Amino acid sequence: MKKKKLNLRDLNTKEHFGEHNHDDGHSHANPEELSNFKTYLPAIFSFAMLIIGIGLDYFDVSVFKDWIRIVWYSVAYIPVGFPVIKEGWNSIIKGEFFTEFLLMSIATIGAFAIGEYPEGVAVMLFYAVGELFQNAAVKKAKSNIKALLDVRPNEALVYRNNNYISVDPESVAIGEKVQVRVGEKIPLDGILLSEKGSFNTAALTGESKPNTLAKGEKVFAGSINLDGVIEIETTKEFKDSSIARILDMVQNATARKSKTELFIRKFARVYTPIVVFLAIALTILPYFFVENYEFEDWLYRALIFLVISCPCALVISIPLGYFGGLGAASKNGILFKGASFLDEMTKVNTVVMDKTGTVTKGVFKIREIKAIGREESEFMKYLMAMEEKSTHPIAKAIMEYKAEEQDFEATNVSEIAGKGLKGTVNAKSVLVGNKALLTSNKIDVPSDTDKIVESIVMVSIDGKFSGYVVIADELKEDAHEAIKQIRKSGISKIIMLSGDKDSITQQVAKELGIDSAKGGLLPEDKLKEVENLKKQIGRKVAFIGDGINDAPVLAVSDVGIAMGGLGSDVAIETADVIIQTDQPSKIARAIQIGRSTRKIVWQNIALAFGVKIIVLILGAGGLATMWEAVFADVGVAFLAILNAIRLQKMKWD
Incomplete structure (x- = not known):
């Protein structure tokens, strides 16, 4: 189920905890929106109002009293507090009564109720700042799925009424003839009608080596035509084509992807109702057991209890812990698309x-040259003279050979579909290609070449096997x-x-x-x-x-x-x-950073719970004042933040 998304103006408390949603294509807040300065204005405004208010309180400015003080802090609270209260209300309407939205709303409103206005503003402000940190960490890791749409063929030149017309590939029927120009994508699966064709099939196989096909062989949608205008006869409708299947698999696989809920989301479902009911109990139950019961006094204790129990330390330190991990990973050339990963x-x-x-690099290079009956340099001149007439990537790899001045020239060069080249160099008949080319011309090929697993280019000069070049991808x-x-x-x-x-x-x-x-x-x-x-x-x-x-x-x-x-x-x-950085060695580092991050996050959780439990007990007994509440909330959050910052200083081998 797609989850509602909020930004700071609509405070994304779900993504604030690093929850990563696959259902909407790894959806996060729009990077352009996040980069907009207006996104940060609510937190900046609330922070400025809070600091000024604290200053006026500290210097006991006479005009800053009573209703003016309440209005001032209320105005500071609304930009960051209203989105959370709104989300809490929406959750209640949906039947989700006990959420972290509700607890934060009650706790901060409770702080206002007992006159601790700065605390109420500060709690919500910390929440907003944590959201900004989280979004700032992941916004660069998002991009549109534009490339996937680029792969999908946009048109097909189909032969109808004695003419080729451009139509939507989805409207082409099985058995129709389609023309594909150089550099264009094959729009549908089919059979090659032209004598030969060379295709880039990287979209389907992921391999950079082009595929040369002869008449009657299968071609697949999404492949790119590399050599001359070709014609194909369609054998499948677009919805059943190779590229359509890949698009469909991406969509379905994403839908099947398991979701990760971070600890704080699960914990809040238990923690929030317990805290709320304890606060209610702390207000009402003493009536039955305490002499001289005063409702206002026990309400005051309950509100302090709620302020102490507000999960500010968790709300800020957990995202910052993950933010530290995201930042450390980014410094090491690794981008995580969300804290959950x-x-x-x-x-x-x-x-x-x-x-x-x-x-491997995905780039072909000469790995071995074996010349028979000639010097390597002379052998390569024959080969390069032929390959100079070809645009095949393997030919380009061969042409990178650092030879002496090239004074050999090939003439009458023709391409044998799926096999190689035939031509004349220095009045000598030359064949360049695979084993099938040489054996079809009755050239004896040494059996030891069968043991070579990489791409091999064989050469025959004047009817004799003259050597080969091994072309391979580099590690x-x-x-x-x-x-x-x-x-x-x-x-x-x-x-x-x-x-x-x-x-x-x-x-x-x-x-x-x-x-x-x-x-x-x-x-x-x-x-x-x-x-x-x-x-x-x-x-x-x-x-x-x-x-x-x-x-x-x-x-x-x-x-x-x-x-x-x-x-x-x-x-x-x-x-x-x-x-x-495209370095596979960074995979192990990503694992190490993940482990360090998780360790620090759990340290922060233990710190927050340890201190809060102690102060909660003291608060319930009337032994804790708002100062202890502030320490349990803001102080622990500060310590947790310092712990989280350590991730930025760590080194991983």
């Missing part, structure tokens, strides 16, 4: 990660350290799931020492794997990814972690934690 990180015992863009510099630190932080199981070839995935997993790995997975396959893990008792799963295809898994995992620097905007929107 600091807690969730401490419970994670299984880490599942994507490969490309997560532990990030801190990939090994990341796995080491994750294990050191107590994670019992690390798993890799990738859309890349299984052989490559297994090799990377082995190199990094990852427990298990699976490759060749579609988004729905990853989703099933993570959902199966979550079904295991006691299993708390964090998934790390960066692509649009990872968005459904990021949403359904207990904690979704996105690589924010180069990652997909959709993955960033759907995730709960964002690694801004």
